[in-house]
Amino acid sequence: MAKFRQIRSIAEMLKSPEIEARLAEIGSRVLTGAQSDSNATYVASLRMNAREGTSRVTVQVGAAPIIGMAVEAKRGTLARALGQAGG
Amino acid sequence: MRGIIFPSTTGVLCSVLRAGLTASAVAHAIGVTVQPKLPATKTARMVTVRDDSGPDDGSQTRRRYGFNVWADTPVDAENLALLCMAILRDCADGQPITVTDSFSGPFDVPTETPHNVGGKNLTNYFFACRITARGTNF
Numbered sequence: 001m002a003k004f005r006q007i008r009s010i011a012e013m014l015k016s017p018e019i020e021a022r023l024a025e026i027g028s029r030v031l032t033g034a035q036s037d038s039n040a041t042y043v044a045s046l047r048m049n050a051r052e053g054t055s056r057v058t059v060q061v062g063a064a065p066i067i068g069m070a071v072e073a074k075r076g077t078l079a080r081a082l083g084q085a086g087g
Numbered sequence: 088m089r090g091i092i093f094p095s096t097t098g099v100l101c102s103v104l105r106a107g108l109t110a111s112a113v114a115h116a117i118g119v120t121v122q123p124k125l126p127a128t129k130t131a132r133m134v135t136v137r138d139d140s141g142p143d144d145g146s147q148t149r150r151r152y153g154f155n156v157w158a159d160t161p162v163d164a165e166n167l168a169l170l171c172m173a174i175l176r177d178c179a180d181g182q183p184i185t186v187t188d189s190f191s192g193p194f195d196v197p198t199e200t201p202h203n204v205g206g207k208n209l210t211n212y213f214f215a216c217r218i219t220a221r222g223t224n225f
Contacts, residue, residue, distance in 0.1 A: 069194055069197065069213070070196055072153070072213070073155055073196040073213035074196075076215075079139035079140075079151040079215060083140035083141040083142065083150065
């Protein structure tokens with residue numbers, strides 16, 4: 001009797017713990033990079049959250065709205081951290 | 088096998104924006120200073136182009152860019168930012184920019200001490216996008 005490999009669908013993989021772990025690893029590098037910003041209030045507001053959407057798991061790194069917008073416009077801290085993390 | 092060198096795209100983007108704004112007929116595109124950094128003498132309408140870095144895949148570089156836009160009225164600042172975004176969306180000609188995508192913004196940047204030109208406080212808008220450019224053999 002032929003053996004069949006058990007393979008998962010793409011849809012299943014996009015919500016898998018392995019993908020979440022990989023995204024969390026990249027997100028942690030982005031978070032660590034952004035934490036080097038000189039504004040302590042901004043750094044204190046940085047958060048990383050993982051959530052499962054309808055089609056895939058996502059990991060978001062962000063700061064509080066007003067100060068986050070100001071720092072991103074002034075120094076591009078998160079964009080640079082993402083670039084350093086290879087994103 | 089020869090190595091790959093990636094182009095600097097900041098100057099190209101400044102040129103693209105200057106040409107696009109000059110060609111535009113709208114009033115808020117007139118007299119705009121476009122530079123990588125703010126000029127020492129501020130003008131009523133300014134755009135700065137900032138390279139926020141990014142990875143490459145060995146043949147193309149994909150870098151995030153941040154664009155700060157200032158104008159002496161909030162409406163002009165937002166419209167100028169939207170016009171710059173439209174120009175950038177349409178600028179990929181392969182020489183060397185191949186793709187412009189992942190646009191976000193524009194949004195009004197909260198500023199405690201705004202620049203003042205001619206007695207008017209300037210409004211600051213910001214947007215970002217990703218610029219992909221091809222490398223060449225060196």
